[in-house]
Amino acid sequence: MASSQVVKALIVDDNAMIRRIHMTMLFRFGFEITEVEDGKKAIDQFLDGNEYDLVLMDKEMPNMDGVEATRTLRGMGISTKIVAITTDSNSMGAFLDAGADEFILKPLNFPALADILKGFNFLN
Amino acid sequence: MDVSMLQRTYTDLLTSLFREGILNQQFIELQQLQDENNPGFVNEVVSLFFEDAGRLITELISNFNQQAVDYKKVDAYVHQLKGSSASIGAEKIRSVCQTFREYYDKNDIQGCYNCIQPLKQEFMTFKSKLEALFALEQQIVAAGGSIPMMRH
Numbered sequence: 001m002a003s004s005q006v007v008k009a010l011i012v013d014d015n016a017m018i019r020r021i022h023m024t025m026l027f028r029f030g031f032e033i034t035e036v037e038d039g040k041k042a043i044d045q046f047l048d049g050n051e052y053d054l055v056l057m058d059k060e061m062p063n064m065d066g067v068e069a070t071r072t073l074r075g076m077g078i079s080t081k082i083v084a085i086t087t088d089s090n091s092m093g094a095f096l097d098a099g100a101d102e103f104i105l106k107p108l109n110f111p112a113l114a115d116i117l118k119g120f121n122f123l124n
Numbered sequence: 125m126d127v128s129m130l131q132r133t134y135t136d137l138l139t140s141l142f143r144e145g146i147l148n149q150q151f152i153e154l155q156q157l158q159d160e161n162n163p164g165f166v167n168e169v170v171s172l173f174f175e176d177a178g179r180l181i182t183e184l185i186s187n188f189n190q191q192a193v194d195y196k197k198v199d200a201y202v203h204q205l206k207g208s209s210a211s212i213g214a215e216k217i218r219s220v221c222q223t224f225r226e227y228y229d230k231n232d233i234q235g236c237y238n239c240i241q242p243l244k245q246e247f248m249t250f251k252s253k254l255e256a257l258f259a260l261e262q263q264i265v266a267a268g269g270s271i272p273m274m275r276h
Contacts, residue, residue, distance in 0.1 A: 015176065015204065015207065015208060015211075016172055016176070017169055017172035017173050017176055017208060017211065017212070018207065018208065018211050020168065020169055020172065021154065021157070021169060021211055021212075024157045024162060024165060025157065027162075028157070060200070060203060060204070086207075087203065087206055087207045087210060088203075106207050106210055106211055107150045107153075107210045107211040107212075107213075108211070109150065109153045110153060110156065110157070
């Protein structure tokens with residue numbers, strides 16, 4: 001886990017509304033949230049020395065899509081849990097091959113998110 | 125109008141939105157995320173959707189009015205709109221987006237084109253109904269009442 005006891009999450013999605021929804025869900029669990037709007041900015045977060053326990057990764061984004069961002073993070077040796085969240089059901093194979101830990105279709109709902117977080121042991 | 129009458133009107137409107145298929149379960153998920161720490165959450169998220177969807181539909185119509193339509197761009201816009209509408213529980217909008225994508229996957233250009241007007245219409249219906257719902261919420265709160273929660 002990142003250095004503090006609080007779970008740190010990075011939300012990566014080009015849609016401000018969806019970032020707001022996912023942020024609100026994660027706040028309910030007491031997580032500390034950072035949001036960025038594309039895959040390149042997600043990479044930059046890690047290159048700047050930030051640490052995260054969890055990444056929620058969209059697929060279709062400008063500058064760098066979620067599959068490429070996932071592959072790049074794994075290539076950098078980042079072992080943070082990555083959950084792919086997209087409407088594109090055909091991208092599951094690509095995301096898992098790139099190194100995502102979980103794949104879930106939008107829309108994300110609170111119980112489904114809780115199950116994933118429990119699976120990662122992020123919830124007490 | 126007294127508070128209980130306003131609350132009844134609100135519940136009737138919200139129920140009708142589900143019955144007509146304009147909203148789905150995802151909207152209730154959003155309502156359940158709203159609390160005293162986050163009192164304007166649903167309104168805020170729906171307002172973001174109005175802006176985003178309005179822009180996407182304007183771009184879609186503009187693209188279809190070009191001599192050479194860039195269908196890849198159009199499909200990208202519809203994909204974004206499908207994701208947004210699904211995340212907010214705007215079921216009819218999501219459904220038209222799904223139909224569009226099915227036509228696109230079959231290279232059925234006429235089918236794609238035939239989705240644009242219904243998409244615009246469903247968005248305008250959604251916007252006017254949700255604006256009416258939020259106006260009722262404001263009246264209920266101003267009259268000292270609480271917003272009834274829907275169980276679905």
